[in-house]
Amino acid sequence: MIKVEHLHKTFGDFTAVNDLSFSVNPGDVYGFLGQNGAGKSTTIRMLLSLIHPSSGIIEIAGKNLTDNRKEILSKVGAMIERPDLYKYLSALDNLKLFAKMSGLHLSKQALINQLERVGLADRADSKVKTFSQGMKQRLGLAIALVHDPELIILDEPTNGMDPQGIADIRELIVSLSKEAGKTVLVSSHLLSEIELMANRMIIIHKGKKMVEGEVSQLLNPEQTSVRLTTGNDLIAMKVLSASQWSVYMESQDAEGIGLTMNKKLIPELVRFLTASQIDILSLQHRHSLEDYFLKLTQNL
């Protein structure tokens, strides 16, 4: 559905996107992950022809974006960052205007049905200036979906939403892919959020691709990082080194003992340490990719 090759964008001396290539398959929920300032929004804006690439090729639905902009955009629905919308108009009027811009003349009931989808039907006639950021995000999503696009591009769609709102939007995104067969590209700076929605993902950092692939493989439970602190780490190290657990050991420092192992083995590890009369003070685990992503973030 999307094919990006050697995409490059500079603003003066600053390189926002650097030789970025990736592809999104039809039906994917594709997670676009990176810390703030990584180049996610710039890339998304290039996919929507809001920003002109310095070089590189963007193909959507098999067609070059530069040469087929209007045709491609008629199949794309997008929500970019915080949609502020026309504050002096109602939610219904906003939706109606953007539907018209897509060439649609929908009935009031059809528009209300769209608002219902994002949980705003009861506020259809309220002016947007009375909306919270989360409500504006919902309306932005309704605008992105109003013309039933094949490809949906969402830039940080859950920003400013409450936990229930985040869960609702997540559910909607997954159902758009699974039930309606839509392709969704969704950006976020939170790995946990991408993990819950996407089947494929990319991590970008300083405009460059760091890793891309299937979420199930990238977040493989066999690559879980475990950090353990005990009553006496030196004794715990000796006990672990002399056991079958030695193959999983990675490091030992002031913050505890580090192991990389299958997540499923954690209860067995706890039982072994307890049986060895070692007091466990704390045990934290996360995916190695999460560690990798955190390191990127901390290096800022």
Add this chain to the structure above:
Amino acid sequence: MWSLLQIELYKISRRPRTYIAFAAIAAIVLIFQVAFKADGQSYMNLMLQNVQDNFEIDRNKAINGYFMCYIILNTLLVQVPILVALVAGDAISGEANMGTLRLMLCKPISRTQVLMVKFLASFIFTIILLLWMAFMALFLSMLIFGTNDMLIFRVKGDESQILQITADDILWRYIAAFLYAAVALTVIAALSILLSVFAENSIGPIVATVCIVIFFTIVSNINVPVIDRNVKPWLFTSYLVGWKGFFYIGTNADGQPLKGSLENWESIRNSLNILIAHIIVFLGIAIVVFKRKDILS
């Protein structure tokens, strides 16, 4: 395109800012009308003090609806560019400021279409504003003060002139003057839209347009030969008041006014051409810049 234009007009009609212009015009016109109704004779005495020995003028009839409209337009058409800038200056930058420009440009619409629709909407707003002005300044004044022959006070070179136009020769001149004003104000709209393309907040282009108009108008009014020859022809503001040319009636060899004639149609036509050229240039630059612009707002 028509659908997009409808959208733009709807948005303009729903913004409170739009109505500031109509309220301002109504207020200014009403102040003029009340003041002249109360004490128009003083004004007329002041204007006629140098020529009262040469002319036999019925001052009661001289203050009529046609005359009032001319006086009001003389004042208002200098201020109206500010009112046009309020709407046109907001066209692109206002959308950028609200975060709606990026949503709009994600739709299957070309940027040229977006800009042209914004310009057309500003043009229609300008026309409606002028119609409102015509209603308030001309028709309301005709109702309040009645109609009669119109006197035009004019300074030509070193001499003051009074031109008299008969009542049956006036209305077409006003229609022509309003059409000319529409073209002149469309230059302001095009300039505002051009400046709007560069900005991401509404205030900047509005203030910039007003500053340019005020600065150019001041320069246009400096009566020094070197500026007359070398600077004024290049300033669009020199042509904004060209509508007055429709009230400078032509005369025969004996100096008698000729009904239905204009003193210098060539000058009016040239001014119109220059204004239209400005619209094309301003819009052309705006389209080129807007098409190349990265939307970062």
